[in-house]
Amino acid sequence: MGNVRPVIELGDRRLRQRAQAMDPGMDLGADLHLQRLIDDLLTTMTAKNGVGIAAPQVAVEQQLFIVASRPNPRYPQAPTMEPTAMINPHILSHGDELVRGWEGCLSVPGRRGLVPRYREIEVTYLDRYGQVHQRYFQDFIARIFQHEHDHLQGKVFLDRVEDPQDVLTEADYQQRFG
Structure with missing residues (x-):
């Protein structure tokens, strides 16, 4: 497996930069640097009880993130899915319904925010082998995908919170909803 990498936090200007697309013509499966990065992202996300992580969160400005929903101490009700690396991801379409839900972020420790997201999305991406x-x-x-996709645009969940009163400390969140 990979190594745990340091996660940059809000205030680090690299978190606000747009990530660069990867060359879809290259042999992604043979790129050892990319494969190591994916393994490191998986290990880092698991070690920090995340359900997703984007390359910009470890100061790598590439369009890559992991979606790996699973129950854990931060998200005990999360559904389980196979961890999936997504390269050059795009939202192709979305439903009309916006749903507000509580989000946290490894790059914004100790905070949760009530964020509106599309309930349904259709997406495209390349997997770690370029398929x-x-x-x-x-x-x-869908919420995890949109959250991580925002990181590739230089955004964090706080940018989408509609009312400042919808931001809580992790302790307040756990007391109210945990």
Whole structure:
């Protein structure tokens, strides 16, 4: 498996930069640097009880993130899915329904925010071997995808909170909803 990398936090200007697309013509599966990065992201996310992590969170400005929903101490009700590396991801379409849900972030420790996200999305991405995938996600997994996709645009969940009163400390969140 990979190594745990330091996660940069809000205030680090690298978190606000747009990530660069990877060359889809290259042999992604043979790129040892990329494969090591994916393994490191998986290990880092697991060690920090995340359900997703984006390359910009470890100061790598590439369009890559992991979606790996699973129950853990931060998200005990999360559904389980196979951890999936997504390269050059795009949202192709979305439903009309916006759902507000509580989000946290490894780069914004100690805070949760109530964030509106599309309940249903259709996406495309390359997997770690360069194969194209087109998938439909809904509910919590759609939320994770949109959250991580924001990181590639230089955004964090706090940018999407509509009311400042919808930001809580982790302790307040756990007391109210945990």
